[in-house]
Amino acid sequence: xxKIPLAFWSRHLRIALRYGTPIKFANLGRSYWHYLKxxxxxxxxxxxxxxxxxxxxxxxxxGCLEKKQEIFYxxxxxxxxxxxxxxxxxxxxxxxxxxxxxNTEVINYIKYAHRQxxxxxxxxxxxxxxxxxxxxxxxxxxxxRLVVGIDGISKEVYNIYRTCGDLSLVLxxxxxxxxxxxxxxxxxxxxxxxxxxxxxxxxxxxxxxLAQELGCExxxxxxxxxRRLKYEQENAPRRRNCLLPFIILIVNAFNQVRPxxxxxxxxxxxxxxxxxxxxxxxxxxxxxxxxxxxxxKKREYCRTCRE
Numbered sequence: 001x002x003k004i005p006l007a008f009w010s011r012h013l014r015i016a017l018r019y020g021t022p023i024k025f026a027n028l029g030r031s032y033w034h035y036l037k038x039x040x041x042x043x044x045x046x047x048x049x050x051x052x053x054x055x056x057x058x059x060x061x062x063g064c065l066e067k068k069q070e071i072f073y074x075x076x077x078x079x080x081x082x083x084x085x086x087x088x089x090x091x092x093x094x095x096x097x098x099x100x101x102x103n104t105e106v107i108n109y110i111k112y113a114h115r116q117x118x119x120x121x122x123x124x125x126x127x128x129x130x131x132x133x134x135x136x137x138x139x140x141x142x143x144x145r146l147v148v149g150i151d152g153i154s155k156e157v158y159n160i161y162r163t164c165g166d167l168s169l170v171l172x173x174x175x176x177x178x179x180x181x182x183x184x185x186x187x188x189x190x191x192x193x194x195x196x197x198x199x200x201x202x203x204x205x206x207x208x209x210l211a212q213e214l215g216c217e218x219x220x221x222x223x224x225x226x227r228r229l230k231y232e233q234e235n236a237p238r239r240r241n242c243l244l245p246f247i248i249l250i251v252n253a254f255n256q257v258r259p260x261x262x263x264x265x266x267x268x269x270x271x272x273x274x275x276x277x278x279x280x281x282x283x284x285x286x287x288x289x290x291x292x293x294x295x296x297k298k299r300e301y302c303r304t305c306r307e
Contacts, residue, residue, distance in 0.1 A: 011191070011218075012048075015091045015119030015144050027088045028247065035246040040288035040295075045088040046249040049118075050261060051078060052096035054103040055253040059125045060164040063195075063224060066097045071253045075105050077273075081251065082116055084278060091119035091144070096252060096261060101128055107141050114142030123147035123193070126173045127165040135173065139180040139188060147191045148174060148216075152200045153207050160199050171214075178215045192216045195224050237303055241293045249282070257281050259290055263301045 024047065031044040055071040057064075082092070092113050094100050101124050103109070110120045120143050138146075150170060152158035158167040174190075181188060192211035194204060204221060211219040242260075244250075250258040256269040271281035281287065289295045296302050 011145070011220075012091065014189070015121070018144070019090055019117055019119045021117075024088055024090055028090075031246045032243075035241065035243050035291075038241050038291060038293035040292045041283045042246060042291070044246075046085055046247060046282070047088060047090055048248040049081065049085060049089055049092040050096060050248060050250040051081065051092060051094060051109075052098060052100075052251065052253045053078065053094050053106065053109055054098040054100050056102040057097075057099040057125075058164055059099065059127050059162045062161045062163060064097070068098060069253075071098075072103045072105075073251070073253050073255070075108060077255060078109055079112060081249075082113055082118065085249070086116040086118060089116075089118045091121060093121045093123075095121075095123045096250070096258075098253065099125060099128065101126075101130070107134075107137050110138075110141040110143050119144045121145040121147065123149065125149050125162060125165055126170040127162065127167075128173075129169070130173070132176070135176040136180050139177060139186050140184060143188050145189045145191060146177070147193050147220075149193050149195070150207065151195045151197060153203050153210055157200050157203055161195065161197060174214060181215070189217045190215070191218045191220055193220045193222060196221050197224055237297045238305055241296050242290055242302060242305070245287050245290045249278075259287070260301070262305075268301060 027044050028047040031042065031047060034042040034044065051073055053073045055066075055069045057068045082089075094106065094109055100106055100122050106122075110122075113120050122143060122145075124146070126148050148170070149162075150158070150167070151161045152167070155167050159165060177190070180186065181190075192207070192214075194200070194207055196204070200207075208219045244260055250261055251273065252258055252269075255273045257271050257273060259268055259270050270286040271284060273281065276284070289299050290302055
């Protein structure tokens with residue numbers, strides 16, 4: 001079983017310490033205890049929320065298997081989720097498959113969570129045109145962490161993966177954000193994220209240095225999605241249950257609850273919040289098949305996963 005690196009958890013530690021309360025920490029601790037036990041039903045609430053506020057994207061990443069659509073998660077549904085879960089939430093991630101900055105209300109999504117004492121994270125390609133005021137508002141919105149996907153520092157390398165992306169536009173937008181951060185002495189953190197690909201290895205060192213020069217607080221090299229295909233080919237059943245369904249609720253732009261943010265192409269869902277209540281899904285039969293130590297080994301996608 002692959003161990004999750006400490007660097008992954010450190011990304012969330014700052015937010016947890018900033019927005020944590022005794023109730024939130026107690027809930028998370030109890031959730032972890034039920035994970036160790038492999039409890040199919042749990043009395044705890046999600047500590048983390050992931051909402052795909054946009055399914056729209058035009059960058060056309062080479063490894064993306066999901067169809068993009070002009071669909072945005074309604075703000076009214078988002079507010080209802082936050083209101084229901086806010087007492088236990090440390091943070092909300094406002095992205096999944098689409099580009100969140102295409103949602104015209106993205107600033108309001110961030111501000112609403114921030115006012116409820118919940119941290120916010122967004123992952124973006126930054127390859128989109130926005131008015132100058134937008135970048136200022138983004139910096140001042142209360143956003144805690146901005147993850148920027150840049151997989152090459154030359155146009156030739158960058159566009160192999162992000163086939164319709166514009167590297168010059170990305171770096172220009174990043175500079176605007178950094179300028180406003182400096183002007184307002186803003187505490188938002190920026191992470192340069194780079195997918196480890198065969199064709200960009202010679203640029204990884206330079207990208208790390210450039211990220212530092214541009215004022216990014218961190219540089220993160222991540223494995224590409226083909227790793228999951230290798231898990232399936234190895235066909236070795238997992239040895240333990242998964243932590244995710246004990247601590248996080250993942251909602252896509254269609255208001256469906258997904259079991260995992262690492263599974264693409266098959267779009268498995270645990271339920272539809274438009275047809276079922278949160279309680280029915282959070283402790284329903286589908287999620288129990290992942291929480292249960294014995295049943296997860298028989299579930300498609302989860303059976304051979306090493307995460």
